Amino acid sequence: MSHLQEESAIQANDCPDGWVNSTSSGSCYKLMKSQETYSAAKNICEQHNAQAVSLNTKEELEFVWQYVSNELTSYKHFWIGLNRVNTTSDWQWEDGTSLCIAASAFWDVGEPNNFGSKQENNAHVRSNSKVNDVSGSRISYFVCEMKLLDPK
Numbered sequence: 001m002s003h004l005q006e007e008s009a010i011q012a013n014d015c016p017d018g019w020v021n022s023t024s025s026g027s028c029y030k031l032m033k034s035q036e037t038y039s040a041a042k043n044i045c046e047q048h049n050a051q052a053v054s055l056n057t058k059e060e061l062e063f064v065w066q067y068v069s070n071e072l073t074s075y076k077h078f079w080i081g082l083n084r085v086n087t088t089s090d091w092q093w094e095d096g097t098s099l100c101i102a103a104s105a106f107w108d109v110g111e112p113n114n115f116g117s118k119q120e121n122n123a124h125v126r127s128n129s130k131v132n133d134v135s136g137s138r139i140s141y142f143v144c145e146m147k148l149l150d151p152k
Contacts, residue, residue: 019146020067025060028146029053031071031078038122038136041079042094045144052081053145054093058105064143065129072141079142080131082123087114091123107131 015021015028022029032044038052045052055061068078081094091099091112099106108130114120120133124140134140 014148015146021148022060022063025056025063026148028148029064029067030144030146031068032142032144033071035139035141036079037139038079038083041140041142042081045081045142048144048146050144050146051094052079053143054081054095054097055106056093056097056100058101061101061106061125061129065125068125068141068143075141076127077124077140079122079124079140081145082131083136084121086121087119 019028019030021027028050030048030050032041034044036044042052053064055064068076082091082099083094084091093099108126108128111131112120112123112133114133118135120135122136123131123133124138126132
């Protein structure tokens with residue numbers, strides 16, 4: 001567990017006000033309703049002792065997508081904590097783990113594509129619940145994730 005994860009981990013079922021709990025993932029989530037660049041979104045999550053969301057299973061992707069869908073009435077695109085150093089490197093989550101969801105369950109058709117060679121090294125979820133690679137300079141809503149500690 002990284003230093004940030006240790007600081008942001010809280011007791012199970014003890015999400016702060018305004019955060020939602022997923023018992024299957026062991027995390028709390030919060031949709032931030034301001035639209036920010038990827039870097040700004042990441043910094044705001046860190047200010048909340050959290051990180052940009054890592055979607056480690058198809059079920060977690062579906063849970064977070066449903067949560068966002070219930071909160072937003074339009075433009076349901078949102079940043080996730082997935083990025084790469086450059087267009088030839090592997091995709092990684094902010095927590096340092098590799099992308100492990102099957103591509104067909106995760107990426108939108110034809111993605112990732114680095115469209116127009118725009119250095120699309122970040123990712124967001126589209127309105128269809130599939131992931132798209134995009135430039136971090138775009139603005140979007142974002143979801144922060146706070147890991148829960150297992151009760152002892």
